[in-house]
Amino acid sequence: MHSITTIILTYNEEKHIARCIKNAQQFSSKIFLVDSFSNDKTVAIAESLGAKVFQNKWENNHAKQFNWGLENLPITTEWVFRLDADEYLTEDLILEINKKMPSISEKISGIVCERKMYFLGTLMTKGMVQMNMLRLFRYADGICEDRWMDEHIVLTKGDTEQFEGYFVDDNKNSLGWWVEKHNNYSIREAVELLNLDYHIITPKSEQAIAHELSDDAKSKREKKRKYANMPLFWRAYIYFVFRYFFKLGFIQGKEGFLWHFLQGWWYRTLVDAKIYEVKKACGTDPKKMKQFILENYNLKL
Incomplete structure (x- = not known):
């Protein structure tokens, strides 16, 4: 398995977390949850699937929570993938990661992938602009910018490469x-x-x-x-x-x-x-x- 740690931020994600972890296990060597003290079955489900759970108080800021994870989790892998609990990678993107990452250029510090949305069980393919996001990055070269909205992973050095596959946001809540x-x-x-x-x-x-x-x-x-x-x-x-x-x-x-x-x-x-x-x-x-x-x-x- 590749030297990739997937970090998932969670709070009461029992509807999504099993799907998310099982998906991440197909390309990650380690999976960590930064949990904001969920009071449902999120933690129990995650631990039963082998993910490691660390809890940190939520301070109304996704970027701050993710950066806390970067600073405090026992990350030993070369790469980190940021994945939301209601997201998962398509089979094509997983295959692409598994194929390309072992020989990726040392000049590349970030991988950009397209993100697509499900709404009411339907993949939105019309009326949308392509949403490309940097989610996979070298641990030593990336951080999440501290913003109230629209926060992105930013690089301190290195270039990015666009992968062809995409991942999806598929939330099952009402x-x-x-x-x-x-x-x-x-x-x-x-x-x-x-x-x-x-x-x-x-x-x-x-x-x-x-x-x-x-x-x-x-x-x-x-x-x-x-x-x-x-x-x-x-x-x-x-x-x-x-x-x-x-x-x-x-x-x-x-x-x-x-x-x-x-x-x-x-x-x-x-x-x-x-x-x-x-x-x-x-x-x-x-x-x-x-x-x-x-x-x-x-x-x-």
């Missing part, structure tokens, strides 16, 4: 759970967009500047900047029309409509509504914004 999750995400996204204009997030450290984003992450950030410059509320509508009609999202029936409406229009309108709420209460004063977000959404920026 639609109500999905809505609540995105409601929680929306204030984080609002903070990231407000920060572009008002600099309300204090940089964690100067060290982060030295880290290198993948080309795909840089492209995504540039698109976000362009989106942020569009008119509030109208941009969510335009984004939905682009995805659903011009990118042929309507071809995928009811599931396609619900996906693009909820994720492409409703969610982004909710983000804009929270931006509007903050600016209406605080004007353009960054200090007032930070205090308002802390008092109303319990996010300390």
Whole structure:
């Protein structure tokens, strides 16, 4: 088995964790969970399958939790794969990893793979842009950038290589759970967009500047900047029309409509509504914004 450690962040993931671990066992030599004190069967299931579980208090930040794992887990492998509990690799990507990793160039420090989404049991293939993510990286050369949303693995040195296979996000929870999750995400996204204009997030450290984003992450950030410059509320509508009609999202029936409406229009309108709420209460004063977000959404920026 290759010198790869897979790290999985968990909290009450009993619906997904067995599938995730069994999938990771096909390309990993070690599997570690960083668990936020689950109160379901997550830990018991993971340990029964041979994964090692380490628990750390959740501090409302995925990047901080993952970086805690990088710093504190007994990692002895050359490579690390970041995998969410509701994700798994396709057979083609597993075969590609098993074939290519033994002879990968020493100049390569990160492997970029495409991520695809399931929604209501349907793989979303229309209306989507290709989501490439750096998830496999040399342990000594990577870290997760500390952001409220849209955090990426960044490299301190080395190049990246794109693999052809893809992995999927296939969450088995209810639609109500999905809505609540995105409601929680929306204030984080609002903070990231407000920060572009008002600099309300204090940089964690100067060290982060030295880290290198993948080309795909840089492209995504540039698109976000362009989106942020569009008119509030109208941009969510335009984004939905682009995805659903011009990118042929309507071809995928009811599931396609619900996906693009909820994720492409409703969610982004909710983000804009929270931006509007903050600016209406605080004007353009960054200090007032930070205090308002802390008092109303319990996010300390």
